[in-house]
Structures are given as structure tokens and as C-alpha cells.
Amino acid sequence: MLGLLALVVALAVTALLSIAVGSRGIAPGEVWRLLWHPDGSDNAIIVHDLRIPRTVLGLLVGSALGVAGGLMQALTRNPIADPGLLGVNAGASAAVVSATAFFGITDPLGYVWFGFLGAAAASVVVYVIGTAGRSGATPVRLALAGTAVTFALYAYVQGLTILDREALDQYRFWQIGALAGHPSSLNLQIAPFIVAGLLLAFALGRPLNALGLGDETGRALGLSPNRVRILGALSITLLCGAATAAAGPIVFIGLTVPHVVRAITGPDQRWVLPYCAVLAPVLLLGADVIGRIVTRPGELEVGIVSAVIGAPVFIAIVRRRRIAQL
Template identity: 65%
Template structure:
């Protein structure tokens, strides 16, 4: 007769799954602690190190002088923007990987970054817009329009929208817009100068007024993203199984695409394209939580901004007294992660 391990009943959950459920709560608390540490380091470390006590007094208004001015006027807006952008990119990456069932998907898969870039260069070259506030709105519109176009193309024909069609449509639109953007910046030196700074991807030089303008997009996108966890879990079993479990496939795809557009569009418009964060964070999270999107999304919301702020702090330290832009840091750290994923994981079947 077949034997089984003592203490294991038929139909009981796997030991690994049980351990994951047991550690989810403590791991989330640890992630929150890492985020708080990253916020503290972001406020204290830079070309001009500031003691933690002075940072606290500056935040409470008890301290005055140059250090307090640096904290309140420069580092607080930079840190808040880093938190918002990190949340947006982390959630966008998790949503895209769940929606397309592709472990190597990232927020740029639907052409959001390319749409924002194309709209920005058009605003500078044609309309003469140069202010950060104006460019944010143009970038948001470009991201939204491209997302709608990609979804329309992906849903055309028999069978409706599928992960493969959405991914291929996004790749095609991104390639076309990339060629358009390159042509525009080569024809206009002023556009090239403005785009060159934005293209790097940075948290430097932004103030709270910019954060306030894009905050509604971050808030709505975050709420939409967190509301899709259960439906995405159902879709992970396949469309037919998802429908049988009560999930509305079309509505889930639309709401997820809207959330990605709002989050990634706002993040790209405010800070420029920042690569690999949306790709790497969901994989790190699933190593702890498993594939349950009800946990993947909250973990990504906490861990992504922590890693982005830590990368920003690292960029301030490695070339002091200068700074290395955070997108360069994330690219240097994220490229090995991508290589490891390609070597260790099978790509999703197309």
C-alpha cells in the first residue's frame, strides 16, 4: 500500500504554501520597516549629509537654517515623488505580469512609456511647451491615448482581447512611436535638449506642486489596482475557469489596463522612464507570497518605493559630490535580474 508522511492528511495544502501564508504578515511588516528606513535615508543622505535629529527638527519646524531648507524644500518633495513613482511602477509591473501571464512583462509592454515620450516631444517641438507642469499633462494624454489604441487593436478580430494580442499590439505601437520620437528630436535641437533630460529618468528637481498635480492619477490607479486581486487570481486559471468562478474577463482587463495607464503614465510623466523596477519587484514578491495577487499587489506597493528610494540614495553616494540618476542605478541593478530570469524561467507560451 502507498505510504504517506506522518502528520500529512490527504488534500492538505503543500508545506511550502502553508509556510508562505504563515510568513506573509511578518514579511509585509518587515517591508514597511524597510520603506520607513529608505525614507529616513532619503531625507538624511546626499551631497550634504544631515543628522537624523536635524532632519526630524526640520520636519517639525523646530529647526531653521540651510540644513532645514534642504530637507523641506529639496529632499521632502524628492522623497514623496519617489514613493509615488515606486508605488506606481511596482503595481504596474505586477498587474502587467498577471494580465498577460508573461513573467517578463513590464509597464512598457502596452506602449505607455512610448506614448508619454511621443506626446512630450510633440508638445515641445510643435506647441513650444517647456514647463514641467505642461509636459506632465501632455505625457498623461499620450499615455492614455496609446493605451486605448493598443486595446482597440488587441480586441479587433475574432476571439477578442488576449494577452498575446495586447502584447503584440503594444510592441508594434511602441516601435512606431519610438521611430517618431527619434525623428522629432533629431530635427529640433531644443526638443532634443529637453527630452534628453527627461529621458534619463530622475527624481531630482521636482517640487510638491508637480506631485499634487499627478496625485489624483496615482490615487485612482492604486485603488483600481488593489481592487483587481481576486479577479486576476481567477483569470490565472484560464478564461473559461475564470468565468466559471464569476470573474468578468472583459471588465477585469479594461480596469487593469486603465490602472496601468494611470499609474505608469503619471510616473513616467513626472519622473521619466525608470526601467526594471516594475519587472523585478513582482518576482521578488512572489518568492515570498506565491502567486496570490491579493498579496502580490500590497507587497509590491510597499517594496517598490523602498527599492526606488534606496537606489536614489545609492546614486547620491557612489559619485559624491555629484549624483547618479536613479534610472541608471535601477538599470545597472535590474539587468542582472533580467538575465537571471531569462536563464532560470521558461517564458510564457505564446
């Protein structure tokens, strides 16, 4: 509990930095004053109209990706599983490209719903394929089905972007992954889905611990493995679908954060998932702040920075021998 409280403090500090740091620097004290007493100045407009919505989006997307990654690794018993394993990222990408190519939608408020529906549809297809046959939805079958659907959808995306230049222009900016350039109303659109996904994921903490002992042991404890996997897949779809549709496919957050968390808490999912919900936005917002500093007065998108930071961290984690097992 003390560690979780420390992470909450770190998250608050990172959020304050996210509001203060940018092409126009604002002192933390001034930021704190403007948070509660906006005076209509240029700094107040920057804080309330630009940076606060961007920080809130980072909090929502980071929590969603972190918890989805921890949930995905627990469900599939695969330590290198990330939110894209069920085809969520590929489904959202295919839907965004289709919305641009066939309907001419280029506004984030328009294609976010296509991205969410595409992510949900891809997850359903993966689950239907993974549950076909007598063995049911085993982790291996779900992973293989997700890989096959992902490759098929990305082939569709590449073919469509080659044929449609406008779809390519829209897609190449969206696929990088960014928190900037989105209207504040986008947060209101994705927040209900992310909150519902988080609540469902937290409720699965104890069942996931039982499922980690094996399907037979889980059934002996009164657990329905298929029901847990269905609810888990629903939670992942809500979290990843909303986050990916809003900010693009940001990588390494959902893959790296659960490993760091398990090194602290152990494999108990009742602690792993809340830790992921707090640590992931710390990493995402920190990467966003770094992206504003390294190329000032320009910006480096958070999807690029998170990959640059996340890859070495993940390599260091997997090379460690004293890492908590799934």
C-alpha cells in the same frame, strides 16, 4: 502580513535615508528633529523644500511602477512584461517631445499633462487593436499590439528629435528618469491618478486570481475576462501614465519587483500587489540614495542606477529554478 510590515519598516528607513543623504549630509537625528520642528536654517530648507518633495515623488512613482508591473504580468500572463508593454512609456515620450517641439513647453508642470495624455492615448490604441477580431483581448494580441505601437511611436520620437534640437535637449534629460529637479507641486498633480490606480489595482486582486485559471474557468466562476482586462488596463494607464510623465521612463522597477515579490508570497495577487506597492519604492529610493553617494558631490540619476542594479538582479531571478510561477 509580518513580511509586509517588515517591508513598511524598511521603506520608512529608506525614506529617512533619502532625506538625510545628499551632497550635504545631515545626521538622521537632525533630520528627524527638522521634520517636526523646522527652524528656518539651511538644513531645514534643504529637508523641507528639496529632499522631502523628492522622497515623496519617489514613493509615488515607485509604488505606481511596482504595482503596474505586477498587474501587467498578471494580465498578460507574461513573466517579462513591464509597464511599457502597452505602449505607455512610448506614448508619454511622444507626447513630451511633441509638447516641446510644437508648443515650446519645457517646464515639468506643463509637459506632465501631455505625457499623461500620451500614455493614456497609446494604451487606448493598443487595446483597440488588441481587441479587434473575434478572439478579443487575449494576452498575446495585447502584447503584440503594444510592441507594434511602441516601435511606431519611438520612430516618431527619433524623427522629431533629429529635426528639432530643443526637443532633443529636453527629451534626452527626461528620458533618463530622475526624481530630482521637480517642483513639489508636481506631487500634488500626479497623486490623485496614482492613488486611484492603486485602489483599482488592489480591488482586482481576487478577479486576477480567477483569471489566472483561464478565461473559461473564470467565466464559470462568474467573472468577465474582458471587464477585468479593461479595468486592469485603466489602472496601468493611470499608474504608468502619471509616473512616467513625472519622472521619465524608469526601467526595471516594474519588471524586477513582481518577480521578487512572487518568490516571497507566491502567485496570489491579493498579496502580490500590496507587496509591490511597498517594495518598489524601497528599491527606487535606495537607487536614488546610491546615485547621490557614488558621484558625490554630483549625482547619478535614478534611472541609470535602477538599470545597473535591476539588470543583474533580474538575471539572477530568471536563472533560479525555484521561482514562483505566474
